[in-house]
Structure formats: C-alpha cells, structure tokens
Amino acid sequence: MKLSDFDFDLPEGLIATRPARPRTSARLLVATPDSITDAVVSDLGDWLRPGDRMILNDTKVIPARLEGLRHRSGEAGDTAARIEVTLLQPTPDAHWMALLKPLKKVRDGEEIVFGDDLRATVVGRSDGQAELQFNLTGDDFDAALLQVGAMPLPPYIAALRPADAADKEDYQTAWARHTGAVAAPTASLHFDAALLDQLAAKGVQFTHVTLHVGAGTFLPVKVDDVSEHKMHSEWGQVTQAAADQINATRAAGGRIIPVGTTALRLIETAATDDGVQAWEGPTDIFITPGFKFRAADALMTNFHLPKSTLMMLVSALMGQSRIRDVYKHAISSRYRFFSYGDASLLLPQGDA
Template sequence: MKKSDFNYHLPEHLIAQKPLPDRGASRLLCMDRESGWIADRQFADFIDLIGERDLLVFNDTKVIPARLFGRKQTGGKVEVLVERILDAHHAIAHVRASKSPKAGAVIELDEGHRCLVLGREGDLFQLEFPGANLFELLEQIGHMPLPPYITRADDESDLTRYQTVFAREAGAVAAPTAGLHFDQAMMDKIKTKGAQTAFVTLHVGSGTFQPVRVEDLSEHLMHKEFFSVASDTVDAVRQARERGGRVIAIGTTAVRALESASRSGRLEAGFGDTDLFITPGYQFKSVDAMLTNFHLPESTLLMLVSAFAGYESIMQAYRHAIDQSYRFFSYGDAMFLGEVKERV
C-alpha cells in the first residue's frame, strides 16, 4: 500500500481544540473487528465492552511540559520542544527560529535560565542546560506541548487534561490520547467488573504527529521511542490468555509497546528504543482489541489501526465518523476495535 491510500478529507471544525468538561463525556465509535459492523455509543458504554476475564493494558507515560520559549543573544525569538531528556542537564530537541542556531549559540530562556546548543542530530539539536536540573526547569517554566493541530496556546487546564489520571513515568512529549478518556470513576468500574489492568511505558515523541513523507511505505524511517514492558505485565498477559480473556490495549502506544516486546514471537519483558512500523499485513502477536482516538491522514497511527482492523473497514468507519461529526485527534472522541455486537 502507498501513503496516499491513507489520505482523507477532514473538515477543520471537527479537530477538537479543547477537551470536553468531563473526561468520560466523549463519544465512542464501536467497530467489530471481524465484520466491520459499527455502532455509535458514548464512552460510558466502554464498560459494557469488557468482561471479567479481560486484561486492559494502559500506557503510564507522563507528559513533561516540554515546550520552552526564549531568545537568541541577538534578540530573535526561539521555541524549543524537548524531544528526549538524556540526563539532568542534556536533551535533544526541536528548535524553531528564523535562522537555525549553530553550535555554541546560547538561548536565553524565561526567568534567567539558558541553554547551550552543542550540535545537531539530523533535524534535532543537542542542548545543554547548565546550572539547573532539567526536569525541575521544565516544571518551572515549561509549557505543555500541545499538538500542532491545536492552534491555541496552552493554558493551566492542559496541565491536567493533557495527562492521563494514571500517568507516572515522566518522559513523553505527547499524550497517549486514548487514555485521556479515563477518569477515576471508570477505573473503579473496571475493577468492580473484575477485569484486570496492567501497564506498559512508551514515551510518546513528537514524531507521532508527523505524516509519512514518502509514497513508498517501505522507505519511511520510523521515529524511535523508548518503551518498557515489565515482567508483571508479561505475567498478566499470560494469565489472561490462560483464563480465556482478551488483551485490550488502551491506545496505539500500548499496542506498539506490547508488539515491540513480542518481536521474538512471544511477549517478553524488556526495554529500549522501538522503531516498529505497523502497516497492513502485520500479524499481531499480543493484542486482541484496542481503544484508540481518531488519527491524522497519512499517519503511521492510521496505518496501524488499518493493519489491526482492516483497511477498508477503518476508512469506512472514518467516513462515518466525519458524517456523524465526531471530534478528532488528541482531545477528540474514541474508537473501540474488537468484538462489539455481543457486548453492547
């Protein structure tokens, strides 16, 4: 398949610019993975889609306030988006300026902080933050890194709403958006129903928003993201299989973590960088169903869900979502891919 096969027209007004007042108030498009049958529901109905033998796997990554604003010593404005923290004083980052800074340049940040440009790694810059712990600096002067299709500036509410209620491992510069729909009340309902939960970590990078730029998908270079799958999660998956339950991934990032840890053919505990690129024809090894948001045209995530539930079915579901005015992307509505008819 080619990149252009995954294009679709989305009216701009369907791109959600703000979250709904309540996390669980989103709509839920349910699609039966086998037949392609779809139903319009509310996210509150998600609890009816799961059973007591099932295992829900969440991504517990925590979004860091990774966007910084500053100036060059010559006075020009600079925007820094930290892509990955290397240690307490070093990071690689995107730097936006009228003219790219060279090695040795100093960027003056808010509240008297500064960073030094050490060099470049392709499109990214190597930065040093002397005299301050980088995590503490970001908490002090950083802004939440809202996606480029959200055209407003971040505000105080984004500190909590662009973060899942179960976030605990700091390192992402984009939220695992399917998890944003869950509030504590829904987590409690899952526990009451008897379904099990487990966690993986995948630090979502800004590359998740980048469209594929080559028509031939085999030529696409996937961005790398750190992932970790612990032994207790591997055990939880095994136990779910033994009791006849399904492994339901909450978000494409949880899918990528599980499938990255399954490259040997079976799920194994481990951690590292993953560049797994899932396209139609991929054979899933560890995931039976998933909850996801709606994804950008020609994006790797749209290709992933097409691989999971079938290209024609997904494109039909997206056309339906547009016709029914679903809200798209990070702060938008959700979609469930799995067994549906018998469970709703």
C-alpha cells in the same frame, strides 16, 4: 500499498481543540466486523468482560515548549534574540535534543535563558536539531520546566490556538507516572478515577507499560510506497511483571486491550510466538496491513489523521475496508477527531 489507500476527506470543523468535559463524556464508537455502535466513554464497561486486561501507557508528558532569550555582547553593545525551543527527547548523558527556532541565531556554547531558574547551553547540533545541556537535572529540572514550559500541543491544534494553563491538566493522563513524553497517549485522556474504579469492579484488570511518545509521532508520511517509510523511534519498557500479567490473562482466555496505539505498538514489540517478554529499549515498529498481531486482541484509540502511520495501524487491526466504513460513519456522525477528540473501541474478533 500506496499512501493514497489511507486517505480520506476530513472537515476541518471536526478537529477538536479542547477535550470533552468531563473526560468520560466523550463519544465512543464501538466497531466489530459486523456492527458499529454509537456510545459514550462512560459506557465502556458495557463492552468489556471480567478477565479482560487493558494496557495503559504511564508515560508523563513534559511541558516541552519553551521561550527563551539568547544574550550576546559585541561592539554594538548587548543584544538579545528570542528563541523558541521544543524539547524532543533526552540523550543518554542527560542532555536534550531539541528544535530551536531560529537555530541559526544560536552558536554552539551559547546559553539560552528561560527564566530565573532554568537555562541551557547549546553543546552541539545535528540534522537540524540542537543538543542542550540544562543547568538542572532530575526533580529540579522537572519543577523548573513546569513553571516556564507549555504543553507541546500537536501541530493541528497549535495551528488553531496556543497552549494554555488548562492543557497542563487536559493533556496528561490520570495515571501519568514516568516523565519523558513530548506527546500524550491520547486515548488515555478519556479516563478518570471513577471510570477506572467502575471497570475494576466489573473484573477488568490493568497493566502499566511505558512508551515515551516523541514528536516523531506527528511526522507526515512523505513516500507514496508505504513500505519505504522510515518509522520514528521511541523508548519503551515492558517489565517482567507486566509481561507475566499479559501472558496470564491470555492463558485464562481474557482479552488484551491496549488503550492507545502507543501501548499496542509497545506490547507488539515485546511479543513473540511464545508470549510477551520483558523488554526495554527503542522501538520503531511499523504496523501496516498484513501484520501478525501476537499480543493485542482489540484497541481503544482516538480517530487519526489521513495518510498517517496510525491509520495504517488501525487498518491492519480491522482490515482496510472495515476501517474505511468506520471512519465514514464517524465523519457522517460528526465525531470529534485527533488528540482531544472522541474515542473508538475496535474489536476485530467481535464483542461476544
């Protein structure tokens, strides 16, 4: 497979820079092998059945974009340099790997001050990233970060506008629980408490899993031969209770419908021919056409970038020809694309 197989022309005006309000008023494209239907997210229950189980990624996005000052004393007096920091992922020893701009202005051992309460020391660097040791950990770190950090909007939004206070709510799911992501599981942004209650009343069930979405989700594919692409790694967990719920639903004939590609990638990582197993660790699963799905029966997801690994994933689920038809319809009908955009419900087995 070639990278060009997953390309398409997207008008820039279709890139959403703000979410729909209310969340459930976003448009919803429902695709089966034989039909495409235009709906809205609040109609989601019309397409689900009692006994279906939706898989929700309960990772919580941190305000990972920081601006700080590096102070230095010398013969010419005290100097300060402004440093932009994007947190990427925590290390096993409670440090953080981060992008620093400009990295060359900071030496190992120097401190970057982000505010009255939060500062970090550069303790190492590798592959263009710095390793930071913060002065706070746990809940104290989370509270300080909330005060001084900005939400890490995707590059295609950040290029059009800066993050602001509204993003701290807009770019967080209704069920965010476990801190660790630097990007949101964006299909989940379409849900609110009222929609969850409506679906539960219909008999739809929910299972929470955790995949801490990393900045690698935005990395472009740079090889023409898709099989040569190295997928980024992200930490995830499927608990025994979650695995048991998924397996029980499948045994009873219900459908497993991940909300978002992150939830799908995680449960497929944990899947075996004998069912989904409890699982924890880093996953770099790369789903392309020809992949054998063993856990997911359908997928709710946003509309993805051309030539991205996520376009390859939805092509694997629906078939390359069918997903081209879906995206052609979405573009001609002016659906809003990417993280703050509209949603699709992909039903490869049909809706019956």
